Amino acid sequence: MNQTPFKFEKTNRSLMDLLFEPPSVGKMSPVAKVVVYTFLAIWSVFVLFPIYWVVITSFKDAAAVNQGPFYIPFVDFQPTLDAWRSQFNSDPYCDLSSIARQFYLLAYNSVVFLISPVLSLDPMEPQICKIYLAFTNSLVIGVVSTVFCVAVGSMAAYALARIQYKPKFGNILVFVGLALLTIVATAYAGIPWWVSSTVALAMFFFLARAFGRHFRRSLGNGDILFWIISQRILPPIVVVIPVYVMFQAVGLLDTHLALIILYAVSNLPIVVWLMHDFFVNLPIELEESAQLDGATRFGIFWEIVLPLTRPGLAATTLLILVLNWNEYLFAVFLATVKVQTMPIMVAAKNAGEKGVFWWEMCAVIVVMIIPVIVMAILLTRFISRGVLLGAVKG
Amino acid sequence: MDNGQPGATPAVSSLNESWGEWFDRHSGTFFIAPAVTLILIFAILPTFYSIVFAVSRVKFTAEGLTVRFVGFRNFSKQLFGTDQVHFLGKTAPVGLVGMAFFVIVTGFVLWWLYRSAKTSTLVGMIGRCISAAMAIFLAWILGASQLSGNSIGTLYTTLFYVLFGCGVQFLIGTGLALLCSQPIRGRSFFRVIFFIPLMVTPLGVGYAMKMVADITKGPFEPVLRFVGLEKWVWSADPWSARFVMMICDSWQWIPFIFICMLAALENVPRDHIEAAEVDGASQTQIFREIVWPQIVPVAVTVLLIRAIEAFKIVDLPNIMTGGGPGSSTESMTLHSVYVWRANDIGTSAAIAYLLLILTVVVCASFFNYVVLGRLRRSRA
Numbered sequence: 001m002n003q004t005p006f007k008f009e010k011t012n013r014s015l016m017d018l019l020f021e022p023p024s025v026g027k028m029s030p031v032a033k034v035v036v037y038t039f040l041a042i043w044s045v046f047v048l049f050p051i052y053w054v055v056i057t058s059f060k061d062a063a064a065v066n067q068g069p070f071y072i073p074f075v076d077f078q079p080t081l082d083a084w085r086s087q088f089n090s091d092p093y094c095d096l097s098s099i100a101r102q103f104y105l106l107a108y109n110s111v112v113f114l115i116s117p118v119l120s121l122d123p124m125e126p127q128i129c130k131i132y133l134a135f136t137n138s139l140v141i142g143v144v145s146t147v148f149c150v151a152v153g154s155m156a157a158y159a160l161a162r163i164q165y166k167p168k169f170g171n172i173l174v175f176v177g178l179a180l181l182t183i184v185a186t187a188y189a190g191i192p193w194w195v196s197s198t199v200a201l202a203m204f205f206f207l208a209r210a211f212g213r214h215f216r217r218s219l220g221n222g223d224i225l226f227w228i229i230s231q232r233i234l235p236p237i238v239v240v241i242p243v244y245v246m247f248q249a250v251g252l253l254d255t256h257l258a259l260i261i262l263y264a265v266s267n268l269p270i271v272v273w274l275m276h277d278f279f280v281n282l283p284i285e286l287e288e289s290a291q292l293d294g295a296t297r298f299g300i301f302w303e304i305v306l307p308l309t310r311p312g313l314a315a316t317t318l319l320i321l322v323l324n325w326n327e328y329l330f331a332v333f334l335a336t337v338k339v340q341t342m343p344i345m346v347a348a349k350n351a352g353e354k355g356v357f358w359w360e361m362c363a364v365i366v367v368m369i370i371p372v373i374v375m376a377i378l379l380t381r382f383i384s385r386g387v388l389l390g391a392v393k394g
Numbered sequence: 395m396d397n398g399q400p401g402a403t404p405a406v407s408s409l410n411e412s413w414g415e416w417f418d419r420h421s422g423t424f425f426i427a428p429a430v431t432l433i434l435i436f437a438i439l440p441t442f443y444s445i446v447f448a449v450s451r452v453k454f455t456a457e458g459l460t461v462r463f464v465g466f467r468n469f470s471k472q473l474f475g476t477d478q479v480h481f482l483g484k485t486a487p488v489g490l491v492g493m494a495f496f497v498i499v500t501g502f503v504l505w506w507l508y509r510s511a512k513t514s515t516l517v518g519m520i521g522r523c524i525s526a527a528m529a530i531f532l533a534w535i536l537g538a539s540q541l542s543g544n545s546i547g548t549l550y551t552t553l554f555y556v557l558f559g560c561g562v563q564f565l566i567g568t569g570l571a572l573l574c575s576q577p578i579r580g581r582s583f584f585r586v587i588f589f590i591p592l593m594v595t596p597l598g599v600g601y602a603m604k605m606v607a608d609i610t611k612g613p614f615e616p617v618l619r620f621v622g623l624e625k626w627v628w629s630a631d632p633w634s635a636r637f638v639m640m641i642c643d644s645w646q647w648i649p650f651i652f653i654c655m656l657a658a659l660e661n662v663p664r665d666h667i668e669a670a671e672v673d674g675a676s677q678t679q680i681f682r683e684i685v686w687p688q689i690v691p692v693a694v695t696v697l698l699i700r701a702i703e704a705f706k707i708v709d710l711p712n713i714m715t716g717g718g719p720g721s722s723t724e725s726m727t728l729h730s731v732y733v734w735r736a737n738d739i740g741t742s743a744a745i746a747y748l749l750l751i752l753t754v755v756v757c758a759s760f761f762n763y764v765v766l767g768r769l770r771r772s773r774a
Contacts, residue, residue: 027577036573043570044587050602050645051594053613057605069613152428159425179442187446187461228429231437233753235706237727238746241739242443243436245459265436268429296414297421326595328709329727343597350601350713358605365598376593380586383653 051369058083058362065358083359091129098128102136106256113257126338131364134345138368141259141341142324149264150317153271154279156228158301160221160272161279162287167224170215171208178204193249225276232269239266240333247334254336262334263324270323271316278312279305315382322375342368441750447743454737468744480721481729481745483539483547492537499533525759528752545632548721548729549752554636555643555725556704556756560697563644567651568693572681574652575659585656592649600713603642607714629715632722639723642710647703651696658692659685694765698757705753726752 022029028036056072057065059079064070070077088094105124112121126133159165182200185191243262244253252258282305290300306313328343335344346368349361417424448468450461472481503526510522532553539546546554574584591599606612609627618624628634662685670680708727711717717724717732724732726749734742 032576033578036576036578039573040570040578040584044584047587047591047645047649049613050599050606051590053606054598054602065611068611069615071613152432155425156429159422163422163425165422165426176442179439180445183439183443183446187443187450187459188463224426224430228433231433233702233757234437234441235727235746235749235753237706237708237730238444238743238750239437239440241447241734241743241746242440245443246440261432262436265432268433272429296418297425298418301425322593326593326597328595328597329731343595346595346597346601347713361601362605365595365601369594369598372593372595373590376590377586379593380582380589380653383589383657384582384585386657 054362058366060359083363087131093127094129102128134340134342138342145260145263146321149267153268154275157272157275158279166218168215169217229269229273236329258334262330267320274316278309311387315387318379444743448747452739468740481547484544485538488538489542492542496537503529528755548724548726552726563648567648568655570652571655589649591646596709600710604714635723654696658689662688
């Protein structure tokens with residue numbers, strides 16, 4: 001018997017087959033290839049065009065913007081650096097020493113705030129041109145808030161993944177009732193907020209100690225996790241009005257601290273959600289053996305668990321950093337002069353008596369979006385490795 | 395309490411333990427306390443505080459804040475009173491189509507409620523009643539405003555942004571993910587390019603889109619002139635303004651759907667698809683029978699997340715049209731912001747609360763009947 005091995009004949013296929021049939025399993029036919037690449041190319045243009053338009057507008061002068069659309073630099077208009085120069089020419093203090101002074105001011109003012117109950121010092125006033133001010137503010141608020149949020153959030157996520165909590169249902173009801181009473185007393189009866197909240201807190205601990213053991217029903221970890229994640233549903237506009245009043249009462253309006261705290265809280269649900277998924281999927285044996293060797297819980301978290309989730313931690317941090325950098329609604333309510341962030345600065349360019357200087361605004365927008373585009377490119381590296389999207393499948 | 399877990403708390407605590415031991419024994423509390431405290435103070439407390447504002451007249455005076463209780467007047471002003479046209483839309487002459495729509499939807503919802511009454515528990519039934527009431531209310535408003543030829547208010551503008559935006563973005567995003575999951579070169583390049591818009595500052599997107607969509611100095615001016623639409627002003631007609639808003643919103647949010655669906659598609663085992671190809675299945679059959687059932691769990695979760703974020707839309711309409719023409723592109727958040735600017739804090743909080751109720755009921759209904767319902771069916 002002479003058995004010839006089966007061979008796929010490529011040569012004698014008709015033209016239609018050549019065009020419409022894939023050459024082998026797992027490949028595409030030529031026509032399908034053309035269609036796919038066409039669609040992808042069209043979408044790439046759709047995505048990149050607005051960004052391209054902003055970038056070239058920042059190199060236009062007034063005439064090139066106002067006399068109708070011009071598309072390609074050097075071909076149909078002559079690019080200038082006027083818009084960029086005017087960011088620095090309009091204000092004094094646009095040099096390196098101003099930036100250094102701004103960072104010193106941030107440290108100095110936070111110390112002043114911390115010791116203010118004991119010793120009242122005058123905080124420093126910023127002396128720096130607007131674009132540097134906005135950029136340093138955005139940077140400091142974004143980075144500090146991200147670090148804070150990821151630290152607090154991943155601790156909570158780890159705890160929810162590994163420790164059993166059983167908050168009593170009744171205690172929660174007591175807490176809600178006392179919180180409502182406190183707010184009503186503060187708002188209508190005019191009792192100072194620190195008196196009513198201290199009394200309420202003391203009463204809560206007393207009541208929880210006294211009656212807590214009589215409550216039967218308790219909640220589990222899943223309920224706490226759901227409660228934290230569901231905070232994301234809360235529209236920020238619901239929170240921001242009372243928060244404005246609260247910060248006004250403690251004199252924190254227009255400070256970095258206010259924005260740092262608020263950004264951190266608004267992103268906590270995302271951190272907890274993503275990090276919980278990483279921690280749950282870690283093998284528990286490592287932690288058990290470290291436990292047997294006498295490591296403390298915090299030691300396990302810091303030296304074993306966190307290094308193991310490093311890619312997830314990095315990806316989460318990047319995501320939160322981008323969200324903080326982009327935040328606008330909280331900033332527009334709480335930051336007026338001294339802590340203007342980049343989005344606020346861009347929006348302020350819109351309000352001119354002589355009309356909007358689009359070229360100047362575009363220059364600021366470019367400064368604002370370059371960092372996020374860099375972070376987006378870094379983030380896609382994590383996403384393509386499958387980090388970050390595990391939580392979505394839950 | 396938690397035997398078998400690492401770090402089970404020792405049952406006996408000696409009196410002369412060190413601070414470190416004490417700290418370690420209570421580590422469970424220390425791990426979770428910061429997050430819970432922060433959320434309680436800066437999310438839960440303000441939410442309660444908002445209730446107080448929503449039922450009050452609030453004034454900023456020299457010595458601080460004066461709050462006077464007015465009952466539900468702020469809410470009734472939105473639903474029945476002077477702000478009704480702004481919030482719900484014009485509902486006065488109800489047309490035949492609107493009436494028919496309302497009756498059909500109501501009948502359908504009541505039949506669904508009656509059918510599920512036999513099987514569900516008491517709590518489930520209460521939830522269903524709330525969902526049904528919301529559905530009937532929304533059907534009445536839609537029937538009385540848009541379907542009777544009247545204008546719609548910020549409530550339905552928001553819902554339009556959510557429903558239409560989610561739908562279109564889901565279709566295009568999934569389509570792009572399907573294209574990108576084909577065996578092509580340069581996949582990671584396209585992935586980076588397509589992901590970027592999601593990360594660009596929404597405010598920057600707003601201004602960029604305002605420039606690009608400009609009809610006299612924007613890049614599409616020659617195109618419009620060529621088509622003969624140089625007199626057409628998209629921002630003058632309510633629906634065209636809303637659709638332009640949705641195009642710009644899609645530019646930003648399609649990447650989110652795309653990136654999640656692409657990850658889901660790449661998780662579908664290749665050998666299943668190749669086996670089906672060898673067996674002679676067509677591409678549609680492969681998609682319907684093999685790919686789709688495996689990506690549906692991600693799809694519903696992604697839609698839920700997208701819907702939650704879509705309810706918060708504020709930057710784009712604020713920048714591109716300022717809510718105009720009239721108030722026809724105003725979302726509920728923007729409505730609330732404008733009322734706040736007019737120093738009417740009580741009404742602003744009331745609108746914010748109505749948005750919260752709408753978001754929670756719609757998202758919880760979707761979660762319960764679609765996400766969990768699918769889980770229950772797959773287990774059964």
